[in-house]
Amino acid sequence: MPYEFEEILETIRMTEIEHFDIRTVTMGISLRDCHDRNIEVTKQKIYEKILRYGGQHVKLAKEVEAQYGISIANKRISVTPISIPFDACSMDEFIEIAKILDLAAEEIGIDYIAGYSALVQKGMTNGERELIKSIPYALSQTKRVCSSVNIGSTKAGINMDAINLMSEAIKLTAELTREKDSIGCAKLVVFANAVEDNPFVAGAFHGVTEPEIVLNVGISGPGVVLEAIKEAGQVDLQQLSEVIKKTIFKITRAGELIGRKVAEKNGIPFGIVDISLAPTPAEGDSIADILKAMGLEDVGAPGTTAALAMLNDSVKKAGLMASSSVGGMSGAFIPVSEDMGMIRAVQAGNLSLEKLEAMTAVCSVGLDMIAVPGDTSAATIAGIIADEAAIGIINDKTTAVRIIPAFGKKVGDMVDYGGLLGKAPVMEVRTISSAGFVGRGGRIPAPMRSLTN
Amino acid sequence: MKFTEDEIRKITFEAINELGDKATPESVKELVRGRVEGLGGDYKFEKGDASSGRVILTSFGLNHPGIVAGVTKALGDAECDIQDLSQKLLGDFFTMIMVIDISSSHKDLKEIQEEMNKVAELMKIKIYLQHEDVFRFMHRI
Numbered sequence: 001m002p003y004e005f006e007e008i009l010e011t012i013r014m015t016e017i018e019h020f021d022i023r024t025v026t027m028g029i030s031l032r033d034c035h036d037r038n039i040e041v042t043k044q045k046i047y048e049k050i051l052r053y054g055g056q057h058v059k060l061a062k063e064v065e066a067q068y069g070i071s072i073a074n075k076r077i078s079v080t081p082i083s084i085p086f087d088a089c090s091m092d093e094f095i096e097i098a099k100i101l102d103l104a105a106e107e108i109g110i111d112y113i114a115g116y117s118a119l120v121q122k123g124m125t126n127g128e129r130e131l132i133k134s135i136p137y138a139l140s141q142t143k144r145v146c147s148s149v150n151i152g153s154t155k156a157g158i159n160m161d162a163i164n165l166m167s168e169a170i171k172l173t174a175e176l177t178r179e180k181d182s183i184g185c186a187k188l189v190v191f192a193n194a195v196e197d198n199p200f201v202a203g204a205f206h207g208v209t210e211p212e213i214v215l216n217v218g219i220s221g222p223g224v225v226l227e228a229i230k231e232a233g234q235v236d237l238q239q240l241s242e243v244i245k246k247t248i249f250k251i252t253r254a255g256e257l258i259g260r261k262v263a264e265k266n267g268i269p270f271g272i273v274d275i276s277l278a279p280t281p282a283e284g285d286s287i288a289d290i291l292k293a294m295g296l297e298d299v300g301a302p303g304t305t306a307a308l309a310m311l312n313d314s315v316k317k318a319g320l321m322a323s324s325s326v327g328g329m330s331g332a333f334i335p336v337s338e339d340m341g342m343i344r345a346v347q348a349g350n351l352s353l354e355k356l357e358a359m360t361a362v363c364s365v366g367l368d369m370i371a372v373p374g375d376t377s378a379a380t381i382a383g384i385i386a387d388e389a390a391i392g393i394i395n396d397k398t399t400a401v402r403i404i405p406a407f408g409k410k411v412g413d414m415v416d417y418g419g420l421l422g423k424a425p426v427m428e429v430r431t432i433s434s435a436g437f438v439g440r441g442g443r444i445p446a447p448m449r450s451l452t453n
Numbered sequence: 454m455k456f457t458e459d460e461i462r463k464i465t466f467e468a469i470n471e472l473g474d475k476a477t478p479e480s481v482k483e484l485v486r487g488r489v490e491g492l493g494g495d496y497k498f499e500k501g502d503a504s505s506g507r508v509i510l511t512s513f514g515l516n517h518p519g520i521v522a523g524v525t526k527a528l529g530d531a532e533c534d535i536q537d538l539s540q541k542l543l544g545d546f547f548t549m550i551m552v553i554d555i556s557s558s559h560k561d562l563k564e565i566q567e568e569m570n571k572v573a574e575l576m577k578i579k580i581y582l583q584h585e586d587v588f589r590f591m592h593r594i
Contacts, residue, residue, distance in 0.1 A: 001535050002537070003588050004592075005550060007588065007592040009511070011510050011587065011588060014479070067584045068583055068586065069582070253590040256590070257586055257587060257590040267462075396503050
């Protein structure tokens with residue numbers, strides 16, 4: 001027998017019992033050749049190109065699932081940040097483009113298409129301003145389009161003007177999608193140090209340095225890590241790190257295999273494997289549960305940041321050994337709404353926004369899927385984004401904010417989206433004002449990279 | 454001679470170019486069939502690339518007479534070659550793992566999986582079929 005009995009059963013246990021799946025195979029498509037002076041021609045070009053490359057994406061990914069017995073949770077598409085090829089467009093034209101992206105996504109049978117984006121860490125072009133203005137309307141008039149805007153980077157600093165525009169856009173998006181618990185905000189990410197090859201929607205986009213087309217894969221597998229930690233029992237932290245690494249190694253190898261096979265079937269190049277641990281609302285598929293299994297009474301207890309740092313670091317070490325194509329975010333995601341353990345910790349009063357912020361300093365990717373009261377002011381949201389961006393640019397890492405000022409809701413209420421977006425309890429936000437600071441506008445200069453204490 | 458999917462795709466594109474405007478699905482198929490068979494290959498478009506190579510079959514459930522017979526009979530009917538077999542009993546619980554080569558089968562992996570699902574239902578056991586690569590990638594450096 002070329003494999004041990006236990007090895008085969010371990011794989012079966014991972015895929016069948018412990019929720020091991022590939023979180024996403026995301027096809028990145030460049031739209032840089034789709035511009036035309038006539039918006040109708042532009043739309044036609046976009047639609048045709050996405051269908052030409054992505055038409056078989058879902059079908060081929062399903063074939064790979066059956067072949068290897070590993071399910072792929074999401075098949076998605078990312079495109080060039082829309083503001084770049086279509087910089088000459090007006091707000092209304094951008095909305096038209098969003099609609100055509102939505103239509104293309106529907107036609108090829110995917111749930112989300114990402115890249116309705118702009119990169120404005122240093123400053124904004126007219127087109128980028130128009131795109132940001134259009135975001136609330138685009139997200140409320142489409143179902144599948146996801147948007148992201150990068151407002152800061154270690155090299156450029158933090159663009160506070162862009163943050164202020166984005167916090168207004170978030171508020172308006174929440175209002176325009178109030179019928180569905182402000183779901184538009186769940187499709188809108190504000191980044192610092194955004195990466196160009198991130199396969200994880202909503203923050204995915206196909207960066208300008210990427211090839212014509214590429215296939216990136218995002219692994220998952222908190223459930224598998226959780227079981228491995230539980231099985232390890234009472235061991236010290238070095239041994240625990242070993243346990244995590246061994247598990248992640250296997251997950252990453254499987255992820256790369258699946259990604260390469262989907263790329264091969266599509267006849268396109270394979271890009272990267274993103275080794276982020278991404279939770280789902282399924283019971284047991286939770287980062288919070290891992291932290292608890294590591295010994296914390298609940299997420300939010302003192303020690304949470306340290307435990308998360310160790311988990312994240314172990315994941316990276318193992319992933320880098322397993323694959324030479326590691327990229328994207330590659331960390332641990334801690335979205336509140338998509339993780340049952342996190343939801344419970346918030347409801348029990350054990351986890352606050354401030355503790356979450358501290359946790360994002362040691363893991364990707366930021367304050368993710370956080371619901372806050374609907375009357376939270378734009379200035380306060382701008383302050384939250386600026387804090388998160390500061391953590392990102394000072395530590396040279398990606399951070400993001402996906403915050404939902406749930407229209408008409410107050411602390412303790414729930415927003416419920418179903419599916420992978422899950423549900424989130426509305427969290428308390430400090431009401432002392434940040435308006436004077438964020439209202440100054442301008443740009444926080446790029447940070448220095450020495451004397452880093 | 455065996456062709457990979459890429460090679461067949463290349464031959465197909467050549468055929469399409471050669472036929473130009475006159476190309477129809479039938480005429481392309483005919484031309485490609487001629488080319489492939491001329492090179493001594495098997496013309497079997499309906500088989501995906503999954504049919505090549507080895508597959509690991511894992512089955513488990515409560516032990517009762519006839520499980521091995523049922524599984525092997527279905528594999529035999531599908532012309533699969535059983536290359537290795539290992540089986541364990543833990544109390545009443547039965548586990549069997551097989552390495553099978555399905556490249557000689559007239560069915561592809563998906564069809565064999567469907568056959569096995571029927572057997573699994575009949576025997577009240579679980580059967581999984583996965584391409585060998587997933588185990589090689591996960592457990593071998």
